[in-house]
Amino acid sequence: MSSNTIVLADTIHTLDDSMAAPKAINISEGRVVALGNRADAADWLNPSTEIVDLGDATIVPGLIDEHVHPVMGVALTTGPDLHDAANPAGLRDLLQAELRRLGHTDWLLAWGLEPKTLPPDLLHRRSLDAIAPGRATVVRFFDGHGMVVSSEALRRAGIEGPREFTDRSEIECDADGPTGVLQEMQAMDLINNVLPPPDPAALAGAVADRLRQMAAQGLTAVQAMEHVPGASGIYAGIESHLGGLPVRIRAFPWCTPGLGPAGWQQIADQMTEGGERWQVGGVKLFIDGTIDNGTAWLNQPDTHGQSTQSVWPDPEEYAAAIAFFDERGIPTATHAIGDHGVRFALEAIGRTGRVARHRIEHVESIPDDVIAQFAASGVSAGMQPTHCTQFTSSDGQDNWSQRLGQQRAAHAWRIKDLLRAGVPVAIGSDWPIAGHDPRRIMAAARHRMRTGDRSQSSLDAQQSISALAALTAYTRTAAWSVGEEDLGVIRVGSRAALTAFEVDPLRAEPQEFATAPVVLTMVDGDVVHRS
Incomplete structure (x- = not known):
């Protein structure tokens, strides 16, 4: 009889609509093999069973950050x-x-x-x-x-x-x-390219430390919107010499202008790279830059006369790249911040055969017609609530709002409108641009203000989303958007990725949840954090 782990808790949110609320999870070989109540758990016991009883804690599917930079971020935050x-x-x-x-x-x-x-x-x-x-x-x-x-x-x-x-x-x-x-x-x-290169061992150690911090905050998986040279070696080294990866990593190497089909094929060839808990499994593209720097792609110029074009001198090259990866079943994530950038990316994806799943990242300001276009496309959105609450202000005096002007700034981070239209929305951090604590990010999505700053007014409270919507965006939708249906839910056959909190994230007020202790983080049946 194979060994198993039984995890018990008074509250378990499976995010699987077909499953009544269980109290016990039976795990074997990294997968959920049974769900039931505490009485059922007695039937799952064998001489090697490990029991993890979390009492009145609340278990949810393992949290997934849909946008981080684990290697680049460590190097750039020197x-x-x-x-x-x-x-x-x-x-x-x-x-x-x-x-x-x-x-x-x-x-x-x-x-x-x-x-x-x-x-x-x-x-x-x-x-x-x-x-x-x-x-x-x-x-x-x-x-x-x-x-x-x-x-x-x-x-x-x-x-x-x-x-x-x-x-x-x-x-x-x-x-x-x-x-x-x-x-x-x-x-x-x-x-x-002229900076002194980081010491490889020190860089790997710093990446491992950062990933452990993420696990301690409840993250069980991250989607790395990068795969810089040397990243494969860093992840492999952490697995072999530094105690293993504490989170699952799905990496997205960049496809930039000018590579052409030969360069695209080199990126596609990287999809075979992976290890026990990491895999190259998608491609990151940029259609524009940022509003704050005047490099986004807006339908009309910003108040400085900037943000008028794509970062691709020929945007049709971007469309050809998207089609290339789609034909090969490779998911993509496109950085698109300005309204015209989002519109063009959706149009380009719409011209593909839709073999793979595609996501648009950031989506900072879009009008109603682009929301309708999004809903019709079946494309998901990846958004970062703390970019709104940390870098803009309710009085509109911040650089982002001033550059856009009042009308476009009023269309900021329309998460609720996208969800209402039926668009799948995943949320994350974009670390190191903003902090990676998922509790604070989900709280920001719920109350649209900087967590811990009660002096700040809500930034368009009409875009606040429910606790369930925030949790779903951090779990089930994040996994679905890249084709990983065995993550983001708790059901028989799913990966045993679990996060447990001292409070119920669906009942606690946002400010309370933002600092609630993480009781346990489990990845593939292994406890990677326990408080």
Whole structure:
């Protein structure tokens, strides 16, 4: 007789409509093999049975973050976090404190710079040169789509003026040459490629630590919207030498402009890569940039006259790439923030044979007709509630709202409207852009305000969703959107991925749930976190 684990709890939400609420789960070989009440559990016992009795805790299907950057995020969050730098003086203080800590170390790195910190005239290499004269300084923007660097950093990267890129990246220049602001991926890579490479062992250890933090917050799986060079080795190394992966990882390598069919095939060939708890299983594409940086694709320009085009010089190349991956049954996730970007991505997906599942990421501002288009398409949405609550304000004075103007800003993160229209919506973090604690993110989706900040008014309370909708978006829909029906629910045959809380997430108020202890996290029948 094979060994088994019986998990008991007073409340178990299976998210399987066909199943009455059980009190006991029987697990063998990483799968759920039976559900029942406590009396039924007596029939499942054998000499090697392990019993995990969680008492009055509440068990739900294992939580899944539909959008994280586990390797890239660790590498990009080197140095001080600048999210709390409210003004130029705050930025100076944080960078100078890091200088004192580093001593004579060569590069000064920081991340998380928000638009509120520096007015446009100070977003310049000269500001960094004044703080750290002669140092190669790199400050990454909070949204991951831009950076400002010092004169010395520009010199080391050989950046002396504008260049042509295949993805509409930009080296911003004024009358004196490059300002130090680099927009979008290929421009930023000019700097990334001259930074000292991280120590491989240290990077793997940091990734493992970050994944353990995610598991301790209740995550059992993540969808990595990246698969950078070396990621396969990092995941394999964690499995073989660092105690194993505490969460399941499904990785999505990037497909960027200019690769063509040969490059697309190289990405498709990566779908065979995987290990015990990780698998390359999708493709990430970008149709536009961000509203805050003026690189989104809007139907009409923003108030600065920006955000007017796709990052693909020929958007039909994007459509051809989507069709290529669909024909091979490979799921895709497309970053589309602006209304025209979302519209075009939906149209391109609609032209495919719909062999694979496709998801549109972010969907920050869309009008009613795009919601109707979404509903008719069968495409899912991946959205990040804390991008709304953390980076915009109810008074509309934030950079995002000011760039869009009042009418378009009123169409922000329309999660409830999409759900009401029948669109499957998964929610997640986009870590490191925002924190990855799923409790805080689900709370933000429910009350549309920054968790813990009672001074903030709700950001369009009409878009608040129910506790059940938030939980479903973090479990069943996240799994369904990439074709993993054996995750996100608790039913016979599903993977034994469970999250247990001290409170019932369907009954607790959002603020209470945001800080509720995670009692247990289980992945494939293995307890990876227990409080």
